Amino acid sequence: MFTRISDIDRLFGTMNFLQKKLDNLYSDYGRSSGYRWELEQTFPRTNLYENGDSFEIRAEVPRLEKKDLNVKIQGNYLEISGTRESDAPEGYKTHKTERGIGSFSRSFTLPADVDSTKVEATLKDGVLYLILPKHEVAKPKKISIS
Amino acid sequence: MDKAQEIAKQDEKSIEKTRGVYEATPAVDIYENEDEILLQADMPGVVKKDISVDIDNGTLSISGVRKLETEGAATYEEFTNVEYVRSFSVPQAIDVEKVEAELKNGVLRLHLPKSEAAKPRQIEIKTA
Numbered sequence: 001m002f003t004r005i006s007d008i009d010r011l012f013g014t015m016n017f018l019q020k021k022l023d024n025l026y027s028d029y030g031r032s033s034g035y036r037w038e039l040e041q042t043f044p045r046t047n048l049y050e051n052g053d054s055f056e057i058r059a060e061v062p063r064l065e066k067k068d069l070n071v072k073i074q075g076n077y078l079e080i081s082g083t084r085e086s087d088a089p090e091g092y093k094t095h096k097t098e099r100g101i102g103s104f105s106r107s108f109t110l111p112a113d114v115d116s117t118k119v120e121a122t123l124k125d126g127v128l129y130l131i132l133p134k135h136e137v138a139k140p141k142k143i144s145i146s
Numbered sequence: 147m148d149k150a151q152e153i154a155k156q157d158e159k160s161i162e163k164t165r166g167v168y169e170a171t172p173a174v175d176i177y178e179n180e181d182e183i184l185l186q187a188d189m190p191g192v193v194k195k196d197i198s199v200d201i202d203n204g205t206l207s208i209s210g211v212r213k214l215e216t217e218g219a220a221t222y223e224e225f226t227n228v229e230y231v232r233s234f235s236v237p238q239a240i241d242v243e244k245v246e247a248e249l250k251n252g253v254l255r256l257h258l259p260k261s262e263a264a265k266p267r268q269i270e271i272k273t274a
Contacts, residue, residue: 045225051218058214060225062188062252087253089184092177099173099188111221126190126252127214 043104044080044128052140055110055132062126063087063099069128073116080128081105112138151215167211170228172254180266183240183258189230190252197254201242207233208254239264 049056057078061069064082072079083103088094113135120131172187185206189197192210200207210230241261248255 047216047223047225048221049216049218050221055221056218058225060190060252062190064251087186088175089177089179092179092184095176095178095183097175099175099186123251125193125249126188 042100043106044082046080046106046108048108048110050111053134055112055114055130055134057108057128057130057132059106059128059130060126061123061128064123064126064128066123069123071119071121071130073114073119073132076110076113077107078110078114078130078132079105079107080130114138168226168228169231171232172208172210172230174232180260182260183236185234185254185256185258187230187232187254187256188252189249189254192230192249192252192254194249197247197249199245199247199254199256201236201240201245204235204238205233206236206256206258207231208256210254237264 044059044061046057046059049058057080059080061082063084068085069080069082072081081104084099084101086101088097110132114132115135118133120129122129172189174188175186177184177186187208189210189212191212191214193213196213197208197210199209208231212227212230214227236258239260240258244259246257246259
Protein backbone atom coordinates (compact mmCIF):
# COMPACT_ATOMS: atom_id res chain seq x y z
CA MET A 1 0.00 0.00 0.00
CA PHE A 2 2.69 2.47 1.01
CA THR A 3 5.27 2.12 -1.62
CA ARG A 4 7.13 5.31 -1.06
CA ILE A 5 8.34 6.92 2.13
CA SER A 6 6.69 10.19 1.07
CA ASP A 7 3.26 8.53 1.30
CA ILE A 8 3.85 7.69 4.93
CA ASP A 9 5.14 11.16 5.52
CA ARG A 10 2.01 12.63 4.04
CA LEU A 11 -0.16 10.39 6.19
CA PHE A 12 1.52 11.65 9.33
CA GLY A 13 1.19 15.18 8.08
CA THR A 14 -2.58 14.74 7.78
CA MET A 15 -2.78 13.23 11.24
CA ASN A 16 -0.90 16.17 12.71
CA PHE A 17 -3.23 18.56 10.94
CA LEU A 18 -6.32 16.86 12.36
CA GLN A 19 -4.77 16.76 15.81
CA LYS A 20 -4.17 20.49 15.68
CA LYS A 21 -7.74 21.15 14.54
CA LEU A 22 -9.08 19.17 17.47
CA ASP A 23 -6.83 20.96 19.93
CA ASN A 24 -8.02 24.32 18.66
CA LEU A 25 -11.61 23.23 18.97
CA TYR A 26 -11.24 22.89 22.71
CA SER A 27 -9.05 25.88 23.37
CA ASP A 28 -11.37 28.17 21.45
CA TYR A 29 -14.40 27.06 23.34
CA GLY A 30 -16.11 29.74 25.38
CA ARG A 31 -13.75 32.43 24.29
CA SER A 32 -15.28 35.78 23.69
CA SER A 33 -13.38 36.76 20.60
CA GLY A 34 -12.65 35.35 17.24
CA TYR A 35 -14.26 32.31 15.78
CA ARG A 36 -16.65 30.56 18.10
CA TRP A 37 -18.57 27.34 18.25
CA GLU A 38 -21.59 28.68 19.97
CA LEU A 39 -25.30 28.43 19.52
CA GLU A 40 -26.03 32.13 19.52
CA GLN A 41 -24.12 32.55 16.31
CA THR A 42 -26.61 30.54 14.33
CA PHE A 43 -29.98 30.65 16.02
CA PRO A 44 -31.45 32.53 18.95
CA ARG A 45 -31.59 31.08 22.42
CA THR A 46 -35.10 30.47 23.66
CA ASN A 47 -36.95 29.77 26.87
CA LEU A 48 -40.20 27.90 27.17
CA TYR A 49 -42.53 28.45 30.10
CA GLU A 50 -45.78 26.72 30.77
CA ASN A 51 -48.72 28.29 32.53
CA GLY A 52 -52.01 26.53 33.06
CA ASP A 53 -53.71 27.90 29.97
CA SER A 54 -50.81 28.95 27.82
CA PHE A 55 -47.21 28.56 26.85
CA GLU A 56 -44.74 31.36 26.69
CA ILE A 57 -41.75 31.33 24.42
CA ARG A 58 -39.03 33.91 24.73
CA ALA A 59 -36.21 34.28 22.26
CA GLU A 60 -33.14 36.47 22.25
CA VAL A 61 -33.25 38.41 19.03
CA PRO A 62 -31.13 41.54 19.45
CA ARG A 63 -31.11 44.03 16.58
CA LEU A 64 -34.02 42.36 14.78
CA GLU A 65 -37.03 44.43 13.80
CA LYS A 66 -40.59 43.26 13.42
CA LYS A 67 -40.17 42.86 9.69
CA ASP A 68 -37.13 40.60 10.08
CA LEU A 69 -39.04 37.94 12.01
CA ASN A 70 -41.48 35.24 10.97
CA VAL A 71 -43.50 33.06 13.28
CA LYS A 72 -45.42 30.06 11.96
CA ILE A 73 -47.77 27.90 14.00
CA GLN A 74 -49.62 24.75 13.12
CA GLY A 75 -51.12 22.59 15.85
CA ASN A 76 -48.22 22.04 18.23
CA TYR A 77 -45.56 22.93 15.69
CA LEU A 78 -43.92 26.31 15.97
CA GLU A 79 -41.33 27.80 13.72
CA ILE A 80 -39.41 31.00 14.31
CA SER A 81 -37.32 32.27 11.46
CA GLY A 82 -35.64 35.53 10.70
CA THR A 83 -32.84 37.38 9.07
CA ARG A 84 -30.12 39.23 10.87
CA GLU A 85 -29.08 41.99 8.58
CA SER A 86 -25.76 43.65 8.97
CA ASP A 87 -26.02 47.03 10.68
CA ALA A 88 -22.46 47.99 9.83
CA PRO A 89 -22.26 51.71 9.21
CA GLU A 90 -21.07 53.00 5.87
CA GLY A 91 -17.64 54.47 5.47
CA TYR A 92 -16.23 52.88 8.59
CA LYS A 93 -13.24 50.65 8.95
CA THR A 94 -13.99 47.38 10.73
CA HIS A 95 -12.01 46.39 13.80
CA LYS A 96 -14.10 43.57 15.15
CA THR A 97 -17.29 41.80 14.16
CA GLU A 98 -18.55 39.22 16.59
CA ARG A 99 -22.24 39.72 16.04
CA GLY A 100 -23.40 37.22 13.49
CA ILE A 101 -25.37 37.99 10.39
CA GLY A 102 -27.50 35.81 8.16
CA SER A 103 -30.75 33.97 8.47
CA PHE A 104 -31.85 31.41 10.98
CA SER A 105 -34.79 29.11 11.45
CA ARG A 106 -35.75 27.17 14.49
CA SER A 107 -38.69 24.88 15.00
CA PHE A 108 -40.26 23.51 18.14
CA THR A 109 -42.72 20.83 19.00
CA LEU A 110 -44.80 22.21 21.81
CA PRO A 111 -46.03 19.88 24.54
CA ALA A 112 -49.64 20.51 23.46
CA ASP A 113 -51.68 22.01 20.65
CA VAL A 114 -52.12 25.77 20.69
CA ASP A 115 -54.87 28.00 19.41
CA SER A 116 -53.06 29.73 16.58
CA THR A 117 -55.71 32.46 16.28
CA LYS A 118 -55.06 33.77 19.79
CA VAL A 119 -51.28 33.85 19.74
CA GLU A 120 -49.73 37.12 20.80
CA ALA A 121 -46.27 38.11 19.76
CA THR A 122 -44.37 41.12 21.07
CA LEU A 123 -40.89 42.34 20.45
CA LYS A 124 -39.29 44.36 23.20
CA ASP A 125 -35.67 45.32 23.85
CA GLY A 126 -34.37 42.62 21.57
CA VAL A 127 -36.43 39.83 23.09
CA LEU A 128 -39.33 38.16 21.31
CA TYR A 129 -42.21 37.18 23.57
CA LEU A 130 -44.77 34.71 22.28
CA ILE A 131 -47.86 33.94 24.31
CA LEU A 132 -49.45 30.77 22.97
CA PRO A 133 -52.82 29.90 24.50
CA LYS A 134 -53.46 26.19 24.61
CA HIS A 135 -56.17 24.66 22.52
CA GLU A 136 -59.41 24.00 24.42
CA VAL A 137 -58.76 20.26 24.47
CA ALA A 138 -55.35 20.69 26.03
CA LYS A 139 -56.42 23.09 28.78
CA PRO A 140 -56.45 21.84 32.33
CA LYS A 141 -59.93 21.01 33.61
CA LYS A 142 -61.30 21.13 37.04
CA ILE A 143 -63.30 18.10 37.94
CA SER A 144 -65.87 18.51 40.61
CA ILE A 145 -66.60 15.58 42.83
CA SER A 146 -70.24 14.73 42.97
CA MET B 147 -46.17 36.16 44.53
CA ASP B 148 -44.39 32.86 44.66
CA LYS B 149 -41.45 31.91 46.79
CA ALA B 150 -38.76 32.56 44.19
CA GLN B 151 -40.00 36.10 43.65
CA GLU B 152 -40.14 36.69 47.38
CA ILE B 153 -36.53 35.69 47.74
CA ALA B 154 -35.57 37.84 44.79
CA LYS B 155 -37.36 40.84 46.33
CA GLN B 156 -35.62 40.31 49.64
CA ASP B 157 -32.32 40.04 47.85
CA GLU B 158 -32.89 43.39 46.22
CA LYS B 159 -33.66 45.08 49.51
CA SER B 160 -30.67 43.80 51.43
CA ILE B 161 -27.75 46.17 51.80
CA GLU B 162 -25.07 43.66 51.07
CA LYS B 163 -25.44 41.92 47.76
CA THR B 164 -24.26 38.39 48.21
CA ARG B 165 -25.71 36.58 45.26
CA GLY B 166 -25.33 38.25 41.93
CA VAL B 167 -26.51 37.24 38.50
CA TYR B 168 -24.26 35.38 36.13
CA GLU B 169 -21.90 37.40 34.04
CA ALA B 170 -21.90 37.13 30.30
CA THR B 171 -19.81 38.65 27.58
CA PRO B 172 -21.84 40.48 24.97
CA ALA B 173 -20.93 40.08 21.32
CA VAL B 174 -19.44 43.32 20.09
CA ASP B 175 -18.71 45.00 16.76
CA ILE B 176 -16.21 47.83 16.58
CA TYR B 177 -15.92 50.24 13.69
CA GLU B 178 -13.85 53.33 13.15
CA ASN B 179 -13.87 56.27 10.80
CA GLU B 180 -12.07 59.58 10.76
CA ASP B 181 -14.34 61.16 13.35
CA GLU B 182 -15.21 58.44 15.78
CA ILE B 183 -15.03 54.89 17.00
CA LEU B 184 -18.37 53.11 16.99
CA LEU B 185 -19.08 50.20 19.26
CA GLN B 186 -22.17 48.00 18.99
CA ALA B 187 -22.98 45.41 21.62
CA ASP B 188 -25.83 42.89 21.70
CA MET B 189 -27.65 43.01 25.02
CA PRO B 190 -31.10 41.52 24.49
CA GLY B 191 -33.60 42.17 27.25
CA VAL B 192 -31.65 44.94 28.95
CA VAL B 193 -33.46 48.22 29.55
CA LYS B 194 -31.95 51.68 29.56
CA LYS B 195 -31.88 52.20 33.28
CA ASP B 196 -29.92 49.02 33.91
CA ILE B 197 -27.04 49.94 31.64
CA SER B 198 -23.95 51.72 32.79
CA VAL B 199 -21.08 52.95 30.69
CA ASP B 200 -17.93 54.16 32.43
CA ILE B 201 -14.75 55.54 31.06
CA ASP B 202 -12.02 55.78 33.60
CA ASN B 203 -8.28 55.92 33.21
CA GLY B 204 -8.32 54.74 29.62
CA THR B 205 -10.70 51.86 30.27
CA LEU B 206 -14.22 51.75 28.94
CA SER B 207 -16.47 49.42 30.86
CA ILE B 208 -19.97 48.56 29.83
CA SER B 209 -22.40 46.72 32.02
CA GLY B 210 -26.03 45.85 31.46
CA VAL B 211 -28.24 43.79 33.72
CA ARG B 212 -31.14 41.85 32.30
CA LYS B 213 -34.03 41.58 34.72
CA LEU B 214 -36.85 39.63 33.15
CA GLU B 215 -39.78 38.48 35.23
CA THR B 216 -40.92 34.98 34.55
CA GLU B 217 -44.26 33.35 35.01
CA GLY B 218 -45.14 29.71 35.10
CA ALA B 219 -42.93 26.67 35.13
CA ALA B 220 -39.91 26.63 32.90
CA THR B 221 -40.00 23.65 30.57
CA TYR B 222 -36.54 24.62 29.45
CA GLU B 223 -34.36 27.70 29.68
CA GLU B 224 -31.46 28.46 27.40
CA PHE B 225 -30.94 31.94 28.71
CA THR B 226 -31.52 33.53 32.05
CA ASN B 227 -31.03 36.88 33.71
CA VAL B 228 -27.44 37.88 33.29
CA GLU B 229 -25.16 40.83 33.66
CA TYR B 230 -23.46 41.67 30.41
CA VAL B 231 -20.01 42.94 31.26
CA ARG B 232 -17.10 43.86 29.09
CA SER B 233 -14.29 46.34 29.19
CA PHE B 234 -12.04 47.78 26.54
CA SER B 235 -9.03 50.02 26.62
CA VAL B 236 -9.68 53.22 24.75
CA PRO B 237 -6.99 55.30 23.11
CA GLN B 238 -6.09 58.64 24.65
CA ALA B 239 -7.45 60.35 21.60
CA ILE B 240 -11.09 59.85 22.60
CA ASP B 241 -13.01 62.90 23.68
CA VAL B 242 -14.58 61.50 26.84
CA GLU B 243 -16.92 64.46 27.26
CA LYS B 244 -18.67 63.83 23.99
CA VAL B 245 -19.29 60.10 24.18
CA GLU B 246 -22.86 59.23 23.23
CA ALA B 247 -24.78 56.04 23.92
CA GLU B 248 -28.05 54.78 22.50
CA LEU B 249 -30.03 51.64 23.07
CA LYS B 250 -32.38 50.17 20.49
CA ASN B 251 -33.80 46.66 20.09
CA GLY B 252 -31.37 45.28 22.63
CA VAL B 253 -28.34 46.75 20.92
CA LEU B 254 -26.15 49.25 22.74
CA ARG B 255 -24.48 51.70 20.39
CA LEU B 256 -21.62 53.81 21.66
CA HIS B 257 -20.21 56.71 19.70
CA LEU B 258 -16.72 57.58 20.86
CA PRO B 259 -15.68 60.76 19.06
CA LYS B 260 -12.01 61.42 18.50
CA SER B 261 -10.61 64.63 19.87
CA GLU B 262 -9.68 67.36 17.41
CA ALA B 263 -5.97 66.75 17.86
CA ALA B 264 -6.30 63.11 16.85
CA LYS B 265 -8.19 63.62 13.62
CA PRO B 266 -6.25 63.12 10.43
CA ARG B 267 -5.29 66.38 8.85
CA GLN B 268 -4.58 67.21 5.27
CA ILE B 269 -1.48 69.31 4.99
CA GLU B 270 -1.43 71.84 2.30
CA ILE B 271 1.75 72.34 0.39
CA LYS B 272 2.59 75.92 -0.20
CA THR B 273 4.34 76.94 -3.31
CA ALA B 274 7.27 79.17 -2.75
